[in-house]
Amino acid sequence: MLLLTVAVYVADPRGSLTTARMKLHNVLSPGRLVVAAISHKSNQGGDATPAENSLSGAAALQNALLENELQRRQLVIENARLRNELRTARSQTGAQTIVGRSLVNFVTTRAKVLSRTGTPSRLREMFLEAGQQAGLKRSDVIVEGHGMLVDQGSGSGVQEDQPVISGLAVVGRVASVSRWVSVVQPVTDDEFSAAVQLVQQGSQTSNYAARGMLEGSGDGFCRIVGVPYTAAVAIGDEVFSADIDGIQGPRLYFGKVVKAEFSAGGEWSISVQPAFHRDGLNEVLVVQAKLNSSVKAKQ
Template sequence: MARSHHISWLLAAACLGAGGVLCAAPAPFHERVRGLVLDLLKPGMSAVVALRERRPAAISPKDSVASRERELELSRQLEQSRLDARRLQIEAARLRGEMDELRSEKPKPFVGETGLPLFAPDLLTARVLDTPSMDEIERTILTLGEGHAARVALAEWVLGEDGVTIDQGRDTHVLADSPVLSGRSVFGRVASAGRFTSRVQHISDTGFRAHAKLVRRSREKTVSGSEGLLVGAGEGLCRLELIAATEPVEPGDMVVTAATIPGIDEELYLGDVEKAELSAGASHWVITVRPAVSVSSQERVQVVRVGLHPGRKPVEGAEDESIKTAQRSEGKPQ
């Protein structure tokens, strides 16, 4: 501490001595020393002046608020310009689409009257019969007074041991392969038709085949899925085959008809997916379907008979009148 104090006194004494020497020196020597000191201090002074010039002037609070408001206004204008540009792009895309559609559109056809369909369905309600024995059939034939003289054979009453018997046959225009419904659900098909009764094959009977497709339920709507082949598996169940492993399938999905019945342009209910299994490396699902309608639950069914639409049937005498009209137009004598 004492040494540091001693050094400070020495520096002060040296400065005083140097000042005294400068004061006693002649004037020309003063000018040289002064010029040398100024040359040494000139770079530092120049740097100070440049720093002062670069330092921004103080901004008042009022100018700061105005600058911020201007910045916000410019940001709003920029965002509005972007939105306007996006709307113009969308409008331009819409106009291009309309122009392409107009260029590719063919002349519109004349508006005409909607014609009647060629075929119309006719539902015939039939009662499901318990399988009668041979003795009961023979007694029924005798009671009705029908027999071999009326060309009624046992084969026209009982058409096989499989399936379900209904009380409608060829006498009511029931034909083989006619669809059999229960409401809007498919019960099966007419396997064979006798004179007074017919045999119906349920959709769960082995040998039954139908073009079907999956329908997935959701909270908002139903979505159509992949199409496949519904096959009767016996024991009251069916299988849905040919559904690729890449398709989504879940228990509870509906199965409906994929091919419409002539005259009925609606999908008909076949059943629900009860089990869906996919083995490792398999290319198709193994799907078990529970039919919508079981055999034991039905007492009556509807047989679909498809015929010519009533409005398409020729009116009696209309053909002759059309011939006469054509002859008059050609100038031929009637």
């Protein structure tokens, strides 16, 4: 990590990577975030009771640690990406490249969690009544499924199979959609699957490793299949998305490998602890791929 910090400063004397420097500084000095958060609270509300001060300090500590963890995950992804790009650049030395605008961008739609177990009967009645008044069919307003119900639907551009995240962690995918709401299938569901790639962390670097298919196991965990026994796998490896709906895009975080054993079929048997906590979710983001409107069609 120290070498990565030095590399950023040497490669960027003009300060164009200030954001990356700050993230590195935060990860290398997590105590600074905690001290700053607690000091800020201490300087406010001089009349607060000791109990209130204690609760405020604990909340500040928790927020600072969460921020530090998110920054760490971002650096893990960025470190692996830069090493991969460096290898590619070395193999293509001397080739002429043309840099243009990205054709596809990824955006998110914010959605509130209405229910964690499908559509409650009261909501179903409200949707039917509103649909009748608007001249809509039942299939337009009622969505089936037993997953989480969120308050964004086809009217907001939400479509089936779009990833759903909370922070950097993958919650699941959109399983079914109506005009106003959608049902989200969690990553732990036994019918969920997604292409993933392992990222292994060394003492100073992070590297992309084996690819496979992540599947829900139905018991609160996930498993990865399709990884040959010849691949390097270890407990603690981080699991990220390999693509988004088949399109190369931002790396979304699934969780960590908590069990890795050889199976009789010549593959690894890999268990993954998901990164998200379903019970505490009140809001999620739906990830959508959009064509760049500023890119004109070629004549």
